[in-house]
Amino acid sequence: MTSADSVFTLADLDAWPVTGTWLAVLGHPIKHSVSPAMHNAALAMLAKTQPAFADWHYVRFDVLPEELPQALKLLRIHRFLGLNLTVPHKVLAMKQVSVVDEAARPIGAINTLLATESDWKGFNTDGYGLSAGLRASLGIALRGADVILLGAGGAARSAAVECLQNGAASVWIANRTAANLEALLADLRPLTPAGTRLEGFAPHALPHSLPSGSILINATSAGLKPGDPSAIDLSALPKPKAVFDMIYNPPQTPLLKQAASLGIPHAHGLPMLVNQGAKALALWTGQPAASLVPVMGAAANQALFGA
Numbered sequence: 001m002t003s004a005d006s007v008f009t010l011a012d013l014d015a016w017p018v019t020g021t022w023l024a025v026l027g028h029p030i031k032h033s034v035s036p037a038m039h040n041a042a043l044a045m046l047a048k049t050q051p052a053f054a055d056w057h058y059v060r061f062d063v064l065p066e067e068l069p070q071a072l073k074l075l076r077i078h079r080f081l082g083l084n085l086t087v088p089h090k091v092l093a094m095k096q097v098s099v100v101d102e103a104a105r106p107i108g109a110i111n112t113l114l115a116t117e118s119d120w121k122g123f124n125t126d127g128y129g130l131s132a133g134l135r136a137s138l139g140i141a142l143r144g145a146d147v148i149l150l151g152a153g154g155a156a157r158s159a160a161v162e163c164l165q166n167g168a169a170s171v172w173i174a175n176r177t178a179a180n181l182e183a184l185l186a187d188l189r190p191l192t193p194a195g196t197r198l199e200g201f202a203p204h205a206l207p208h209s210l211p212s213g214s215i216l217i218n219a220t221s222a223g224l225k226p227g228d229p230s231a232i233d234l235s236a237l238p239k240p241k242a243v244f245d246m247i248y249n250p251p252q253t254p255l256l257k258q259a260a261s262l263g264i265p266h267a268h269g270l271p272m273l274v275n276q277g278a279k280a281l282a283l284w285t286g287q288p289a290a291s292l293v294p295v296m297g298a299a300a301n302q303a304l305f306g307a
Ligand code: NAP
Pocket: 126, 129, 150, 151, 152, 153, 154, 155, 156, 175, 176, 177, 180, 181, 218, 219, 220, 221, 222, 224, 228, 229, 231, 246, 247, 248, 269, 270, 272, 273, 274, 276
C-alpha cells in the first residue's frame, strides 16, 4: 500500500485501511512525483526515535481537476491528516477549503492542507521553500536584494509574494505574455511595501535601469523540455550575483549552463522542492522543518538522479 511507485485513484479508497496515519499528494499527472520518496524517508527517520511515526504513510493520488471537490471530501472522511497539492490543483483548491492560512491568501494558491475538525485548512509552503532553498544552495537571502523574476504563473506568484514579504529592495518581473504579467503586477501592487520597487518588463525589451548584482530567479517552464530556449539571455543583462532556476529536472537547463559559462553562482530548484516539502511535513508532524531537510533531500536526489 505504501510502495513509493503506487499511484492510487479515488476508487481505491473503498478498500482503504482503517489503521495508520495517512498523507498524500494529489495531482494530474502524478506518476513522477518525488514527494512520496521524500516524505516516506523522513517518516522512516522519525520512526527510529518516535515509534508512533512507524504507522504514518505518504502516498500519491491521480486526481483530475473535476474530481478535486470529491477527493477532498472523501480523503477527509477517510481521516487523512494532510495533503499536498500539485499541478493542476493549487489555485482550484483555494475555493474548496473552509480556512486558508492568512499568509497564503495573497498568493491565491495553496499546496498543503491540514485536516481540521470537519474540513481542511490550506497553506502555501512554496515561498518558504524558495527562501530556504536560496539560502541552502547559494547562501543568499531575499532581504535587501534586487530580484529579477522570470514568469507570471503560479510559481512566480508565490516567489513574488515571498520577495515582497521578506524585504527585497526591488522586484523586476518579466513574462512572455504581457497580459499575464499585467494581471500579476495588478495583484502585487497592493502588497508592495512603501520603499520597495516593483517593475514589469518584456523579456525582449530590457529596461536600462535593471540592477546589476541581482538574484535572478527563473519561474517559467522554459528549460523543462529538451530543446527549450533559455528563459533569458544572461549576457544581455547587468551581471546577476546569482541565478536560481526553479526547474530541477533536468538539473542543468540552458539558463544554468549559461550562468556556469559566465562564472555566475547558480543552482537548480531541488532545494526549493525539498524545503517546501519539509515545511509541509513540519505542519503535519510538529517536527522542525530544518531537521527533516537532509533526509528528504537525499531521498529526492536518489529518486530523481539515482545519487
Ligand atoms: P504555470 O503556472 O503554468 O506558469 C508557467 C510560466 O512559464 C508562465 O509565466 C509562462 O508564460 C512561462 N512559460 C512557459 N513556457 C515558456 C517558454 N517556452 N518561454 C518563456 N516562458 C514560458 O507553471 P508554474 O506552476 O508557475 O511553474 C513554473 C515552473 O516552475 C515549472 O518549470 C515548474 O516545474 C517550476 N516549479 C518548481 C518548484 C520547485 O519546488 N522547485 C515549485 C513550483 C514550480 P506565459 O504567461 O507567457 O504562458
